[in-house]
Amino acid sequence: MAMVVEAKYADGTGVVNALRMVPAEWRELQRAYRIGDLVMPCCPSPAIPKVSANGHPFFAHASGACSSSKESQWHLTAKILVRSELENLGCRASIEEPGSGVAGRWQADVLAERGKVNLAVEIQRSYQSLRDYCDRQQRYSAAGVQALWLLRDDRYRTLINSMGKERLRTEFGGKFPPSGHFNPCLPGIPVARLELEPEPMISGAGFFSARVPQLLDAALNGRFMWVDGLWCIDNLDAMRMAAQQSRDRAAARQRDKPSCG
Ligand SMILES: [Zn+2]
Structure with a gap:
C-alpha cells in the first residue's frame, strides 16, 4: 500500500x-x-x-x-505527494490543472508555480508512445512550462526502451557504438522513476537516485539535467541537499528529546 x-x-x-x-x-x-x-x-x-x-x-x-482501483490509488497518492512537496518548496501547486498554449491544451497532473518558473509534473500511469510523450512535452514548452515525467517502474522501463531505440536510430545510425554501450535518455524528455513503496523514492538510468523533494527542487532550479543520455541532478546540489537533510534530522531529534531527559 x-x-x-x-x-x-x-x-x-x-x-x-x-x-x-x-x-x-x-x-x-x-x-x-x-x-x-x-x-x-x-x-x-x-x-x-x-x-x-x-x-x-x-x-x-x-x-x-x-x-x-490499485492504479488510481497509486496515481492519486503520487499526485498528492508531489503537490505537497512542491508546496513545501514554496510553490503554488494544484492537481489536475488545465491550461493551454500555442501548441495546444493540456491538463497537468500537478502544476506548480514559483516566481517565474512554471513546472508541470506528469505522473504517467498508462501506456503512451514516445511520440505522445514528445507531443505533450512540446505543448508544455510552447507555453513556457517546464515538464517533468515521473513514471512507475513498468512505464519507465517501456519509455527507456523506446528512447534508447530512438537514440540508436537517430544518433548512432542504427549501430551500437564501439564501446557496445550508450545511455538511453533523450534530452527532450526529463524523466525519472517514482516508487511509493516502501517509501517514496526517485531513481533512474545510470544509478541515479534521489528523494522526491530533492528532485523537485532540482527541477525548479534547472538543475535536473541531461548529461550524455542520462537525467541526473548535478552533484553539488545533491551534496548540499544531503547536508541539509542531515541537519534537519539532527534538529528533529533535538526537538523530540523528552524534556525530562
Ligand atoms: Zn481509498
Missing part, C-alpha cells in the same frame, strides 16, 4: 498533511483523533494516522481496503 500523506477532515474543515507535521504533532494526532474524524482522499474510508517501519507518518484505510 502506497503511503498517503494527506487526509480530509470529515466535517469539511480542511486537510491534515503528514509532511507538514513534526513527529510530536503527529503523535498528538494519533492520540487525539477519533475514527471517522478523518477521511482518505481516494475513497470514503476513515483514515488512520500511522507511522511506517522507517519512521514516516502516513494515513491508512481503517478497513485496510480501498474502494478505488
Whole structure:
C-alpha cells in the first residue's frame, strides 16, 4: 500500500498533511483523533494516522481496503505527494490543472508555480508512445512550462526502451557504438522513476537516485539535467541537499528529546 500523506477532515474543515507535521504533532494526532474524524482522499474510508517501519507518518484505510482501483490509488497518492512537496518548496501547486498554449491544451497532473518558473509534473500511469510523450512535452514548452515525467517502474522501463531505440536510430545510425554501450535518455524528455513503496523514492538510468523533494527542487532550479543520455541532478546540489537533510534530522531529534531527559 502506497503511503498517503494527506487526509480530509470529515466535517469539511480542511486537510491534515503528514509532511507538514513534526513527529510530536503527529503523535498528538494519533492520540487525539477519533475514527471517522478523518477521511482518505481516494475513497470514503476513515483514515488512520500511522507511522511506517522507517519512521514516516502516513494515513491508512481503517478497513485496510480501498474502494478505488490499485492504479488510481497509486496515481492519486503520487499526485498528492508531489503537490505537497512542491508546496513545501514554496510553490503554488494544484492537481489536475488545465491550461493551454500555442501548441495546444493540456491538463497537468500537478502544476506548480514559483516566481517565474512554471513546472508541470506528469505522473504517467498508462501506456503512451514516445511520440505522445514528445507531443505533450512540446505543448508544455510552447507555453513556457517546464515538464517533468515521473513514471512507475513498468512505464519507465517501456519509455527507456523506446528512447534508447530512438537514440540508436537517430544518433548512432542504427549501430551500437564501439564501446557496445550508450545511455538511453533523450534530452527532450526529463524523466525519472517514482516508487511509493516502501517509501517514496526517485531513481533512474545510470544509478541515479534521489528523494522526491530533492528532485523537485532540482527541477525548479534547472538543475535536473541531461548529461550524455542520462537525467541526473548535478552533484553539488545533491551534496548540499544531503547536508541539509542531515541537519534537519539532527534538529528533529533535538526537538523530540523528552524534556525530562
Ligand atoms: Zn481509498
